[in-house]
Amino acid sequence: MALNQLLITFAIVAVVLPQVVLATEFVVGDNSGWTINFNYTAWAKDKEFHVGDKLVFKYPAGKHNVFKVNGAEFKDCVIPPVGVAQNTGNDIIPLAAEGEKWYICGIAKHCESGGQKLAINVLPATEKWTAPAPAPTIPSSAKEILTSRYQLLVAVTVAIAMILNV
Template structure:
């Protein structure tokens, strides 16, 4: 059955409270058919999907996708590694980024 993963659990997607998104991601199993839910204040944050190099360097200049609703549901449609960060200057450097490793799942047979 597909799972909705709330990024950051009750903390959400923020820089106001120090949060270890890498630890959160490593404590969850992501499968094809699941989705990520990013909850945040869209006056202060966004969600950008980027490639590995952009993720490592916190480069938000040319994202593959951009989300700004404050309650973004992103379906995980295929296996692989996906990278997300906040594109607000300085936020990625403060740790507001997450790497998601998606395993093939039985959710979308």
């Protein structure tokens, strides 16, 4: 019986843990967040976005919002109906499918005049481990994300330990 519990636990961990560990949360704009007069093209240029990753849009609530749009709407800064806007100031958008994705701010002329728009290309989910690049300086927002991942890893480890002691 204990062996069955152990095998089930390892199977669950083998399926869930790689996706949790390999997924990345990108704070859009890093320390600058989601704001006007920021070059989001340059920000996204050296990043690889994969299915399973998340975009985190941080901004003062009420001053900005986030719309997911298509390529034509992005190019012309066409604002969809307000009801479909993300507007919490800490909007998390999972990247669930491959392909090009576009996001704009719909407040005033933030997209047109302030350049508050982001275009990315989402690649397939990664399933293999690769050698890590040299570690850059970690911005404070990334430290918060790393801390939450560490806490999740600790919680999973404690849960496994509790199951094994049953």
